[in-house]
Amino acid sequence: MATLTYRQALNEALSEELERDNTVFLIGEEVGEYGGAFKVSQGLLKKFGPERIIDTPISEAAFTGLAVGAAMYGLRPIVEFMNWSFALVAFDQIINNAGSIRFMSGGQFNFPIVFRGPSGGGTQIGATHSHALENWLANVPTFTVINPAFPADAKGLLKSAIRSNNPVCFFEGERLYGIQGDVPEEKDFLVPIGKAQIVTEGKDVTVLSSGFSTHVVLQALETLSKENISVEMIDLRTIKPYDFDLVASSLQKTNRLVIVEEGKPFAGWGAQIAYDVQHLLFDELDAPIYRVSNLDIPNPYNGKLEQEILPNPLRVIQAVHNVLR
Amino acid sequence: MVDNISFSEQVHEDFKSSALAELPKEMRLELYKTMVLIRRFEEKSSQSFMQAKIKGFCHLSIGQEAIAVGVCAAIGPEDVVITAYRDHGIALARGISPKACMAELYGKSTGTSKGMGGSMHFFDKNKKFFGGHAIVAAQCPIAAGVAFAQRYLKENTVTVCLLGDGAVNQGVFHETLNLVSLWKLPVVYIIENNQYAMGTEIHRSTAGLPLVKKSVAYDMAGMVIDGMNVEEVRKKVLEAANLARNENCPVLIEARTYRFRGHSMSDPDTYRTKEEIAEAKKRDPIALYSQLLLDQGVLTRDLIAQIDKEIKKVIQEAVQYAESSPEPDLELARKICFAEEDSIEPPQRPLYGLIVD
Structure with missing residues (x-):
């Protein structure tokens, strides 16, 4: 066991899964050079290079849609929203495309894609930045919705989400990034999806x-x-x-x-x-x-x-x- | 992966060499036949829609066949094609069977999308046909993502994305052009400019015409092509695809065309005059091409009649197949919602909404 913050646990999950499978890549605003707006992706650019840790313009609809297309072609994108509230700009890509194309194509395409980022209020940043969209996304029949509370679960569930062949909406807590907890150290530590x-x-x-x-x-x-x-x-x-x-x-x-x-x-x-x-x-x-x-x-x-x-x-x-x- | 790359390179070599030479007679006949196939397929769809055998929306591409056929003749089988909701023609030109296409229109489980997608949502992963997308411009970033993946996997393949003139006013179109130009992705965007976004004439919807100028803002190569001339479409799209494939240069093409029918089957077509439509029909891509091929001795009246007969049979068989195919059921619908989880413990997924006794 190691004592890690929720943020570090997520960082380890990303790092281990990027290491494990080279079709996994991380895309989003400030995930590379800046190290992530909340430092979740700190150090990953240096480790995996700009081909796999991809800084984007402020253009949620385009980079989310791009990730959806990459998933259709067999890659395993992790899309970071700087704040889940910003995902509202990309809802057509998330819901209509990531959420519906597998079904609408008669099951031909897999969507091994993770949408993740901080969610919820409590940090005094106003109504537009404080949405808890878990129930909005849970309304999409094909989505898996995850919202871990502790560092170990954050790590084990993010790893499971990345390995899942289905789209996962992963909600982190903006107020949770700094909390500490014990996290198992073995590389294949997974927390099963769907288990409380x-x-x-x-x-x-x-x-x-x-x-x-x-x-x-x-x-x-x-x-x-x-x-x-x-x-x-x-x-x-x-x-x-x-x-x-x-x-x-x-x-x-x-x-x-x-x-x-x-x-x-x-x-x-x-x-x-x-x-x-x-x-x-x-x-x-x-x-x-x-x-x-x-x-x-x-x-x-x-x-x-x-x-x-x-x-x-x-x-x-x-x-x-x-x-x- | 390595095998795929060498295979697709060979294909592209063949395509490149055929671009330089005069098109072989067989290929020209193939272009003609495929356009006729699309025309007859669409006419039959229209009939079946009127008989209420096809429901929902049904957008016909009559008048726009040269783009579908020219585009698909310009790229290899390893390249990817993606389009909007007016997708029957592209699907047929890509080589998807008329049976599967018609069965999809009939909502049957043998359709391109097992009856789950309908007219606007044809898909065929094996044929590298990535849909059939019905939210205007929503396919644009998907195409960028496929191109991103093609490059990520170090393939020498490209993606071609078709969209309508109405799509250029969606934000995501512009966001996508910015990304593909910034990242130099191997993708060609082709605007099928049929001059009407549903019922809104292009001068009422779009500032900064001609549409090709949208490429300038994003520092992309731009081309205007005659969308009624199948050989020109093929040649120019081939050039564009080679730019994207070999020079890391994404391209925006404006293909000028005209839709001879309404926006969809439910469109009374009151926003344009009969005279305007009649004028446009003088440049019917099939009539233009058959005349050219007749003049050059590639086609004869007898051959035209023979091709018509063959295609009539293909369409009849497609309809019979569609009519006799089974409907999809709830079990199938439920099964295709999720991919098999092979590397994690598969979660149990109850069917929420079901009443349990």
């Missing part, structure tokens, strides 16, 4: 989250444990397809569910999970499911107000109290 993990075992209530929200839940847990509330905390890691079986086995024990997701509430991924749970596990539930998401307001610049709008420990605690009432 139990962070803390408990018996009173299941709290489900992913990415930065998992850390919000951890903060809430400090208070809840003082109140002697036993929380089974599940970190989803992969949002789509999500690990229904683990959620189900936890609910058989706790019979109560709170879902914490960053993103606007309407048609969020938590709504799908809540639907599935009430549909398939109706008899297991002792209380209505609660969701903690953003409030339905664009992210403001003001820091205090933004924290009020994002999922925060106070609202998680409130939801847990409500579900136990």
Whole structure:
């Protein structure tokens, strides 16, 4: 085990996979000379050269579409968005092309492509830069959506995503890059796509989250444990397809569910999970499911107000109290 | 990979030498026949659409056959072709069977895209036909990406991307030209300028005409060609492809043409006069070429009749094939959503939306 930041873990994943397979390349704004706007790709240009670490103009639609075409021809592109919010400029290429061409061609073309970058709010950069687009992308039938919370998962899941033959939308947390954690060192360390993990075992209530929200839940847990509330905390890691079986086995024990997701509430991924749970596990539930998401307001610049709008420990605690009432 | 490269180089040598010499008679007949095949295929599609056997959208390329045929005759089988939604002609010229094309229009599982794509989304990976793209200009960066991959893999192949005149006002077209010029990718963009973006005449949609001038801003080679002259299309596209292939010089071609039918089958064609269409039809690419070949003794009236008969049979067989082919089912639709995961643990993917008892 090595202690790495989330950023370093991602950097190792990129480096190892670039090393392993020379059809893998990284493309995006400032990924090369600058070392990545958030330094995730630092050092890679020197190691792999400008043929494989490709700086682009500020031209998201073109370089995203270019990566889609390269994938159709057999390469394995990793597209870095400096911020997932900027991917909105390239949505036609992401959704219509990366998302639909395999299907529309009757399955002839593979899309081994990873779209990745920081996502979410909380850094006071205004509504246009603070989207959590996980649910938007999870709405595309052919996409896999990943949102790791810890350095080890960031590394193991990014490696799995790069090795996947299907398009993966990989959401990193802008607020997570600096957090530290233990990361296995073996070169073939992979975290399987579609598998959640139990962070803390408990018996009173299941709290489900992913990415930065998992850390919000951890903060809430400090208070809840003082109140002697036993929380089974599940970190989803992969949002789509999500690990229904683990959620189900936890609910058989706790019979109560709170879902914490960053993103606007309407048609969020938590709504799908809540639907599935009430549909398939109706008899297991002792209380209505609660969701903690953003409030339905664009992210403001003001820091205090933004924290009020994002999922925060106070609202998680409130939801847990409500579900136990 | 090495075998592929040597094979494609040989192909390109053959193409280069044939560009210098007079076209052989067989090739000229082939160009003629392929244009007739496209014309008859489109006429039949139109009929089947009117009979409601073909649904959705159906964009015909009648009048634009010389571009499809000239382009596909200018590149080798290892090169890649990609186009917009008016794709039947290019697909046929690329050698995709009329049966598979017609079956796709009929939405059958034997179609080019197993009935999942329809008229606007033909694909054939083996024939290096990368689609059939229905969002205007969306194929432009894909073509750049294929060209990027061709160079990344150190091949000596090129990509040819067709687009309509309406596509030049999309942002992604300009972004893409900037990238391919900056990175000197082996790609040729061919604007099929039929003068109408759907129903909007080009002077109402586009500043800075002629369209070829768009190449200047991005420091690309630009060419204007007569899109009604199949041999000229072939010759100029060959030159452009060689520039892209051998000189790292992407090219933008404006091919002047005219669509004799409406934008799609549902277009009443009220935005242009009958006189204008009649005038354009005087330069029907098939009539022009058959006259040339008759004058030069390559074609005879008998041969024309024989070719017509042959093609009629091909089209009839295509329709029969399409009509008798099976429909795709939900199982197939579900199966093709994802590629097999062979190097990671394959995730379980439930079919969300299904009601489970």
